[in-house]
Amino acid sequence: MSNLNNTDRELRHFRNRIMALAVLVLFCFFLLLLRFVWLQVVRHSNYVAQAEENRISIVPTMPSRGIITDRNGVVLANNYSAYTLEITPAKIEGKVDEVIDELSLFIDITSRDRKRFRRRMEETKRFESIVLKSKLTDEEVARFIVQRYRFPGVEVQARMFRQYPLGEVAAHAIGYIGRISQKDIDRLPEEEETNYQGTTHYGKEGIEKSYERVLHGVTGYEEMEVSASGRAVRTLSTRSTVPGNNLVLSIDIELQRVVEEAFGKRRGALIAMDPATGEILAYVSKPAFNPNLFVDGIDQQNWDELNTSINRPLINRPVRGAYPPGSTYKPFMALAALELGYRTPRAAISDPGYFLYGNHRFRDDKVGGHGIVDMYKSIVQSCDTYYYILASEMGVDTMHDFMKQFGFGEQTGIDLPHERKGILPSTEWKRNAYRNPNQKKWYAGETISLGIGQGYNTFTPLQLAYATALLVSNGSAARPHLVKEIEDGVTHERKPVVTETVRLELKQENIEVVKRAMAGVVKEGTAARVFGGAGYVSGGKTGTAQVIGIGKNEKYNAVALAEHKRDHALYTAFAPVDNPKIVIALIVENAGFGASAAAPIARKAMDYFFLGKKPVSEGSTRGVPEPDDYPEGPDEVLQPILTPAIPEEENTEEE
Template sequence: MTEFKNTERELHRFRLRLSVAGMFVFICFGLLAARFVWLQAYRHDHYAAQAEENRISVVPVVPNRGLIVDRKGVVLARNFAAYTLEITPSKIRGDLDSLIDELSKVVDIQLKDRRRFRRQLEESKNFESLPIRTRLSDEEVAHFTAQRFRFPGVDIQARLFRQYPLGTVASHVIGYIGRVSQRDAERIDEMEDAANYNGTTYIGKEGLEKSYEKQLHGVTGYEEVEVSASGRAVRTLSRTPATPGSNLILSIDIELQKVVEQAFGNQRGALIAIEPSTGDILAYVSMPNFDPNLFVEGIDQQSWDELNTSPDKPLVNRPLSGTYPPGSTYKPFMALAALELGKRTPNQAIADPGYFNFGNHKFRDDKEGGHGTVDMFRSIVQSCDTYYYMLANDMGVDTMHDFMQPFGFGRLTGIDLDHEKAGVLPSMQWKRNAYKKPAQQKWYAGETISLGIGQGYNSFTPLQLAHAVATLANNGVVMKPHLVKIVEDGGTRARTATVPKESFRIPLQQKNIDVIKNAMVGVTREGTAAKVFAGAAYLSGGKTGTAQVVSIKKNEKYNANRIDERHRDHALYIAFAPAEQPKIALALIVENGGWGATAAAPIARAALDYYLLGKRNAPAGDAPAAKDAILARDDADADTHAVAAMRAEQDSEGGPKAGGESQGNQE
């Protein structure tokens, strides 16, 4: 049987299918058109910017870091250009060690370079370029350039490097810079001007390099660079130049600094010299010192271990963070307090039997049998302890605290360096805050006695002591001590003084100041420092001091020869000159030096001779020779006898032995 198709039905189906297909094609084209309109009309600016960014790269231009110079223009920190061989870890395909092995066949790469690179790799982001070799020679640059195609992700960069041309001189003042670590990067991200550090790979780590980081850094510039598809720069489209960092003009006289560092020789200690009328720090010495150049590119492990484990602690900034009892250098301030508070008159004298009894305890003087009749002048010139035992007992701890605080004892000076310590100027409130147990919080009357001779809980930094001497020399006018005298703008060259005016004035009577100054002049004419300053072409005021480091057993006599060198007493000296109109005031300490007149005063003489006369003394001897001289007991230094005698019987009503709690803190 023949089957006939329904033509009408087939035609209907075909038309239906054609309509559905047409509708589908129409919808698809409609969607494409809508997407086209969306991209072209509504998202045009966004994608145009992205396309432009693929063609244009914004490159930060790191500014030149500012210079650091001394008060006479001698350069202490500068920049120089050199080539570095750098690796970008994110661009390396394959084993990094194998790549470095191959690189070492082209450019000399030492084991220390590898270790430094690994340490920086751990601290840095993976996409940053890190130096594997610095300061390449022209020959090494040419050799690598010819082989560059073999090392994708490795390139030569021209960079500025920091250099400290004087090496160890004034290293604790200048500090150093180093590569930005992960911790530094996190700190930068929190700063308001974080964008200013784009492209920056080095930052101040210590000293003035750190405390004046913002001024030294400058303002980052930018370049718009056209790049190829491979990322290679084709041409520079526009440039916003970087503004160089500001230059720091220090108050330091670097030649005076050298003289003092040389005078210390191999001894440990610190000296601060200040111009009283301005607060300019003329010399800032911490011995031993270190070479800041070691830190710029990352210090090698051997050098770090030598510095960090040395018992001499060369990395410790002693003037700033070393705290010590002031010893007899405290006596002129005690005498001034007595005059100002009406506790003594200049001519009022005591009979010194060689000791002071308090309760059942005997506080001995330096001289067996005593000094006889002692007025204020003789108390300072001969360094009579009994006079100040009695004075401290009459004044009381809180009265002493309140008078001494404006001079800067026990408080931050505000110097332009980080990590300053406040030290301890004791008071009843201080002890309540310092201890937890009620028995320890109580202030015992016997603890007051040893404070009068600069022992007990007294513990100050050399900077505080120098600041106090400068204030005394300046007749009570307080100038903030500072290391940077002027900041010179890197762009405009405009100069700004850092301390343009006085901080405040301590209300002191000039006649009382003159009494103290005259007595301190007596120290250099006929007192404990007379031998050291004999023949000086200028008149100076001074005071020797000796500070106990550790206590010895009761009734045992102090003998430096029988004590470990690092447990011997510290030697101190304070001075100002010329006496008529002081241009310089200083304080210094020689750790474990023994006696102020023997170990410390000669260094002060060398500093004053150079600053006032331009005279350079012979270099100091080596440490053993200096120590032999110290151990040769000089009867002229009464301060030493005072500390030695004082040790025997000063256990006062549960309080510490004089000086026993005040060991120099250098940690």
């Protein structure tokens, strides 16, 4: 009996403890419920606001783009800071157009700004903010700061802008940057895309394009706590930017100015280079353009003026313009004849003033001919007949195989985009170039005009300069390049840019024959009047290249032709003769004879290079006829000049 009572008592105590524990648990749950009600109901709106107002944002910070200078430290491209008015459309309450209308009440927002903003909204959706207006004045910044509370999602930002202090000078070499597009992003390697987050500009042409990743730098970031309106609350973490590397170009900007002034209003191109290093000393393409127009998006009016101009200022002529080389090709033909055993230096022909091939007469520029002509005289007096005969004997494929080693018909590898190959014709080239079976065939008569740099021959001024460098430097020259040194943006340590040196297997005695004749061109030949009294010994070759063919029994008359159908003037030069430090190749479009239009520009360039002389008056070009206004543009001059399969007659006006 006693045991039963004890068991009942223990059960009652156990039940009491369970009840107490249950009451405690229920009380705790009740407290939790009260807390949940307090947080979720009573304080709901408060905490929602706090949650919405505080967010984590990764904000890219743009590196400073590298500076570009010439070889002497003259700044060609730099950066400056300015304020921009930017809108983040996702943070705008209401319509974006309405916000812009309100902003325009105290900030001058033009129709161009509006159009550009709409275009950027379509093209740059990946960016957090879009620039509405660039380069705000201090007064405009102050006005906005006062009114900023009214415009969530609108901010004033300090950004770096690109500037080209010299405007049109060396514009085609330097190039320009412009607004980054989705196409630019798509072309980036996958590992580079992160580095371009937040980037607004990208190299579009010239050195700015080919060295884009060198100039860009490394993008940094700030991990920030920001309010719903986009205002920073605090910085959580940062990664510093690394500025882009600087570029030192090989161009001497003063030499560049001298040449550009010598061209005046004329169209054309000039390359001056050091054959030993491949450094480009002057890179001229005329007419030029102002690269500053493109930095923030070129307006329609300026674009139409540049893009539709008959003078085609946007064409980068040294690497994109393909022209017949004219008589500047003759020294290479002479060297080929010596190397391949077709001629000796003393072997001579009798020039009657033409070369008869079948029933077709290829005329020399000199009526009655040059008389007895050996190799020296053929170059000094630029005798066409000598090279008509030589081309006929050698054949197109033999010429092609020899000339190819000089870089004709091949890209030089210069550090610029869009370089053309030009055309070094051969029978194989023609078979591949045409679809019509009749056009695929090579006719023997087509070979004749190749000997004087006409026919299918079309090369860029850069190719002509590089080939000349190989010739006059005894078969050895470095490939051309524009960047001389790359300077680290942080340490400022400089690393030189070195390119491949090409060496040709040529006989020195044959090279000397050709160089002596090119020196004779300056001493007693077609360029003697231009280089008289020069304080240095140079060699050269004048050239005049046809743009259109002249029919049978017709004589070339420049006055009777439209300006863009007139002959091109060319000149190649080097100095000193024994150890060349500079090689020049230039063309003046539709300017006539190389001796009167092109050689004087080379003289001015060399006078400055060797003697430090500058033109007496700005824009003067002594010895060069005054240019016309050129009412008609060179529609054909940058395209290959194709001759009929067997021309009835060639009429080439020479020096």
